[in-house]
Amino acid sequence: MIDTLVRRKGTQDRRDGQEPARTRSVPAAPLALALTVALLAALTAAVSWGSTSVPAHEMWSVVWRRLSGEAPRPGTDDLIVWQLRLPRALLAALVGAGLGVVGTAMQALVRNPLADPYFLGISNGASLGAVAAIVLGLGTGGALGLGLSGAAFAGALATFALVWAVARRRGGFAPLRLVLAGVAIGQFLSGFTSYLVLQAGDEQQTHSVLFWLMGSLSGASWPLLAAPAVAVPVTLLWLQARARALNALIMGDETASGLGVDATRLRRELFTLTSLLTGVLVAVSGAIAFVALMVPHACRLVVGGDHRRLLPVSALFGALLLVVVDIVCRTAMDTQELPVGVVTSLIGAPALLYLLDRRLGSGS
Amino acid sequence: MRIEIENLHVAYAGRTVVSGAGLIAADGEITGLVGPNGSGKSTLLRTVYRHLKPVAGRVLLAGTDLRRLSPVEAARHVAALPQERGGDFELTVREVVAMGRTPYKRAFAGEDAADRDVVARALADVGMEGHTGRRFTELSGGERQRVLLARAFAQEPDVLVLDEPTNHLDIRHQVELLALLRAGRRTTLVSLHDLNAAASVCDRLHVLHDGHVVASGPPREVLRPALLAEVFGVRATVVDHPLTGDPLIAFDHRAPADGAGIPLSAPGDVLGAGPGRSLR
Numbered sequence: 001m002i003d004t005l006v007r008r009k010g011t012q013d014r015r016d017g018q019e020p021a022r023t024r025s026v027p028a029a030p031l032a033l034a035l036t037v038a039l040l041a042a043l044t045a046a047v048s049w050g051s052t053s054v055p056a057h058e059m060w061s062v063v064w065r066r067l068s069g070e071a072p073r074p075g076t077d078d079l080i081v082w083q084l085r086l087p088r089a090l091l092a093a094l095v096g097a098g099l100g101v102v103g104t105a106m107q108a109l110v111r112n113p114l115a116d117p118y119f120l121g122i123s124n125g126a127s128l129g130a131v132a133a134i135v136l137g138l139g140t141g142g143a144l145g146l147g148l149s150g151a152a153f154a155g156a157l158a159t160f161a162l163v164w165a166v167a168r169r170r171g172g173f174a175p176l177r178l179v180l181a182g183v184a185i186g187q188f189l190s191g192f193t194s195y196l197v198l199q200a201g202d203e204q205q206t207h208s209v210l211f212w213l214m215g216s217l218s219g220a221s222w223p224l225l226a227a228p229a230v231a232v233p234v235t236l237l238w239l240q241a242r243a244r245a246l247n248a249l250i251m252g253d254e255t256a257s258g259l260g261v262d263a264t265r266l267r268r269e270l271f272t273l274t275s276l277l278t279g280v281l282v283a284v285s286g287a288i289a290f291v292a293l294m295v296p297h298a299c300r301l302v303v304g305g306d307h308r309r310l311l312p313v314s315a316l317f318g319a320l321l322l323v324v325v326d327i328v329c330r331t332a333m334d335t336q337e338l339p340v341g342v343v344t345s346l347i348g349a350p351a352l353l354y355l356l357d358r359r360l361g362s363g364s
Numbered sequence: 365m366r367i368e369i370e371n372l373h374v375a376y377a378g379r380t381v382v383s384g385a386g387l388i389a390a391d392g393e394i395t396g397l398v399g400p401n402g403s404g405k406s407t408l409l410r411t412v413y414r415h416l417k418p419v420a421g422r423v424l425l426a427g428t429d430l431r432r433l434s435p436v437e438a439a440r441h442v443a444a445l446p447q448e449r450g451g452d453f454e455l456t457v458r459e460v461v462a463m464g465r466t467p468y469k470r471a472f473a474g475e476d477a478a479d480r481d482v483v484a485r486a487l488a489d490v491g492m493e494g495h496t497g498r499r500f501t502e503l504s505g506g507e508r509q510r511v512l513l514a515r516a517f518a519q520e521p522d523v524l525v526l527d528e529p530t531n532h533l534d535i536r537h538q539v540e541l542l543a544l545l546r547a548g549r550r551t552t553l554v555s556l557h558d559l560n561a562a563a564s565v566c567d568r569l570h571v572l573h574d575g576h577v578v579a580s581g582p583p584r585e586v587l588r589p590a591l592l593a594e595v596f597g598v599r600a601t602v603v604d605h606p607l608t609g610d611p612l613i614a615f616d617h618r619a620p621a622d623g624a625g626i627p628l629s630a631p632g633d634v635l636g637a638g639p640g641r642s643l644r
Contacts, residue, residue, distance in 0.1 A: 107453075108453075111451045113451060113452055113454075240472065241471035241472060244463070244465075244466045244469060245466070247459070247463055247466070248463055248466055250450060250451050250453045251448070251450035251455075251460070251463070252446065252448035252449070252450055253448075254410060254413070254415045254444065254446035254447075254448055255446055255448060255450070255463075257410075257413060257414055257415035257435070257444070258414075258415070258439065258442070258443060258444030258445075258516075258525075259439050259464070259466040260434075260435040260436035260437075260438060260439030260440075260466060260467040262435055300453065300454040301454065304454055304455065304459060305453035305454035305455040305459065306455065306459045308474075
């Protein structure tokens with residue numbers, strides 16, 4: 001008994017000066033509900049606020065008319081709400097949710113809580129595809145047309161095939177080998193992209209290329225929403241069905257095997273799925289930095305590492321974050337719009353440093 | 365349930381590591397696997413918990429080839445405690461233990477009362493019930509192993525497979541962990557580095573050397589000086605433990621068995637002989 005007390009005390013001493021032992025006190029269901037309400041509020045704000053503000057009730061009446069099939073009231077409100085801001089707000093929510101989900105899955109795939117879907121070179125491939133399309137004149141004007149997205153997705157698919165071929169060893173993907181192959185191929189492709197940017201014919205082209213590379217939601221339109229509107233929920237459901245297997249996977253492949261989970265197969269499926277979703281997200285919004293890294297990380301601090309809770313909470317928080325960030329991007333400066341990737345980098349980099357510091361400080 | 369391993373050949377990283385191993389882990393007994401580094405202990409165990417697929421030979425669980433079961437079915441019978449430690453993913457002690465329920469749950473299924481019961485019992489069995497909300501990665505080595513053992517218990521297995529469970533633990537935590545294994549009275553297959561621990565805890569021992577089982581039997585029959593010299597390359601004598609009566613292996617830590625000109629001498633000679641004498 002005394003020994004036990006002494007041992008307990010020793011454990012306590014080691015933790016002195018750090019946070020006390022935490023019990024996860026935030027239940028996931030109420031948190032998810034709160035996030036959903038916040039997301040709806042943020043979406044309302046995103047559609048109402050801007051250079052011309054539309055009162056919330058006006059906005060909802062426009063949406064209601066459209067949804068119920070009534071003829072839209074002619075005027076600028078309908079144009080602003082239905083054609084411009086609503087698709088953009090929804091795109092922000094979908095892309096944010098997708099980044100949260102794909103980040104969570106990628107971190108389990110390579111068993112590294114600081115991994116990012118852009119590790120695997122997929123986004124570099126998508127960027128190369130998109131930039132090639134712009135510079136070679138395949139894109140439609142300055143906006144992110146569907147042709148541009150198609151080129152980006154094609155680039156993502158080609159890169160996925162390449163990384164797959166290079167990283168595959170004995171039918172599976174060892175996490176480290178996958179990351180090394182992805183980073184190397186990604187750098188290789190981004191060299192090409194830089195070369196193409198230098199070859200861009202005029203300033204307008206260079207500008208649209210840079211804007212796209214930094215990640216932007218300004219190309220939003222209803223047709224552009226279709227791919228993420230399918231890909232994000234499908235991926236989330238697929239992952240949610242395997243949430244327990246993901247928990248086993250982060251403990252190690254042998255642990256997974258012992259629990260009846262085929263780690264090799266699961267990792268193969270995860271790699272395919274995260275690559276496809278990353279391709280879709282980058283194709284519609286460019287490579288938005290840090291969201292996929294930060295969102296799962298932040299959510300883990302609140303609800304813990306169990307993927308059954310982490311996946312839906314990451315999706316909701318990612319959606320909320322990107323909708324809010326996009327409001328900032330549209331309204332922060334009077335004269336021009338900020339690319340959303342600039343703002344996520346400005347928020348994400350210090351947040352990452354904080355998390356790294358916390359991780360190293362905890363001695364684990 | 366009893367495990368029989370028949371003529372097992374396993375290749376790992378392109379190299380044949382286990383070649384023709386055969387052994388039996390009897391029902392309710394603790395069966396120990398000992399052998400020098402690289403002798404194939406981990407590889408053999410990985411085949412039992414189905415992480416590796418044998419090139420030839422079979423692992424039988426109560427007479428049924430394990431490979432004929434689905435991974436999930438196999439995991440309901442055989443639970444593993446591998447050597448890996450996992451990444452830092454903010455999992456709590458309870459979440460790690462609850463993972464043991466994985467082979468019993470369908471997609472999307474939540475935890476029911478029975479699951480919570482099993483998890484609580486597993487935590488209590490290893491004495492970690494007061495630590496459920498702590499982060500797994502901030503535990504000490506001994507606590508961590510106990511939590512992983514609880515996860516294996518939560519799997520409600522018939523057979524426990526443990527790969528060097530006492531590695532990196534201080535002596536007290538080693539003793540605690542091995543006591544937990546003895547208390548379980550499950551069919552247990554465990555690899556151990558510490559031959560004295562193996563001699564005390566295991567009902568039967570199998571000695572692996574270069575992928576072959578070179579000796580099997582009760583510890584006292586297996587752990588003889590000649591075998592220790594040949595397989596482990598050490599000079600040792602085996603005496604009775606003054607406290608427990610178990611076989612106690614006293615090693616000569618000064619020179620290996622194949623050291624030039626050092627004769628294998630009688631037990632009484634061991635301490636006095638060897639090149640280190642002038643230092644005393």
